[in-house]
Amino acid sequence: MLPERPDAAMIERYREDGYLAFASALTAEEVAEASDGINQLVRKYAFNDALTEHVGGGDREGSYGKAIKNGRGMLFKSRTSDFHFQVEGGYEARADRLDELADNIRKFQSYDMELPIYDYLAHRHPKLRALLGAVLGEDYAAYSSMALCKPAGGGAEKPWHQDLAYFAVNRFDGVAGVWIALDRAIVANGCMHVIPGGHRRGPRKHEWSRVDCEITTAEIDPAEAVAIELPPGGVLLFDGLLPHETPANQSPLRRRALQFHYRSAATQVVPREEYQKKFTGPEGIFIGCDYSKLATKE
Numbered sequence: 001m002l003p004e005r006p007d008a009a010m011i012e013r014y015r016e017d018g019y020l021a022f023a024s025a026l027t028a029e030e031v032a033e034a035s036d037g038i039n040q041l042v043r044k045y046a047f048n049d050a051l052t053e054h055v056g057g058g059d060r061e062g063s064y065g066k067a068i069k070n071g072r073g074m075l076f077k078s079r080t081s082d083f084h085f086q087v088e089g090g091y092e093a094r095a096d097r098l099d100e101l102a103d104n105i106r107k108f109q110s111y112d113m114e115l116p117i118y119d120y121l122a123h124r125h126p127k128l129r130a131l132l133g134a135v136l137g138e139d140y141a142a143y144s145s146m147a148l149c150k151p152a153g154g155g156a157e158k159p160w161h162q163d164l165a166y167f168a169v170n171r172f173d174g175v176a177g178v179w180i181a182l183d184r185a186i187v188a189n190g191c192m193h194v195i196p197g198g199h200r201r202g203p204r205k206h207e208w209s210r211v212d213c214e215i216t217t218a219e220i221d222p223a224e225a226v227a228i229e230l231p232p233g234g235v236l237l238f239d240g241l242l243p244h245e246t247p248a249n250q251s252p253l254r255r256r257a258l259q260f261h262y263r264s265a266a267t268q269v270v271p272r273e274e275y276q277k278k279f280t281g282p283e284g285i286f287i288g289c290d291y292s293k294l295a296t297k298e
């Protein structure tokens, strides 16, 4: 159960393991409202030319999706905010099937201010605020909102990675993610897997595979992985350096989750060049996700 205030032992466990999981954190009402929000936003934005730009699937010239499986689905971009969402690769989005489309979303991004429930969960939920304040300091700030939803029977995997291999910040000891299950998340439908304590080894080498930007296989021992199964409303708090992955969803059970990231006051967003000089391996070379390499990958 997510407490009103985490105690010192909990925080020590977070520092040691790099994560804390709470099976019971959100109320059933919060889960229902947050889940319905996905359908609401899809109904509002998808194929609404006044509000939304539609960017085709991954077969378009020079696209991210052409090189990377996880970039393949059609993208819907709000014309008035940073909000955008992408359908699962291979799913054909249709204007006359919006509820079906909502069940086939792969990714929501920058959605925290699109509905009051997301604003509340991301920024004002008292227990989540207390938890984040305890691990990042009371003056922590929001960094991003991103959610991966895994449609039943084919939601793609998100391979092993550290979130800080993607995020351009000036230091790596003050970023945390909150991952909230909206559906029951189990191994069969692609729940989170983590390497306990794996954040303490610091940055690991990532490279672009055909699927996504991921930690090189030599740097991960799958035997160390732990599956974090959670009921709807369960929450995982995890360190920005914690290696984690979610397998593909081959099951008939949809698996949607919200995710918000935060940074401590001392952790500043910096230009990518500056960050790349810090997220380095022993040779001093950048080992995070290098988008310039993606452009040449065919």
Ligand SMILES: O=C(O)CCC(=O)C(=O)O
Binding pocket: 146, 147, 148, 149, 158, 163, 190, 244, 245, 246, 257, 259
């Ligand atoms: O929710 C998921 O499937 C994985 C989320 C994740 O690891 C990420 O977005 O970095």
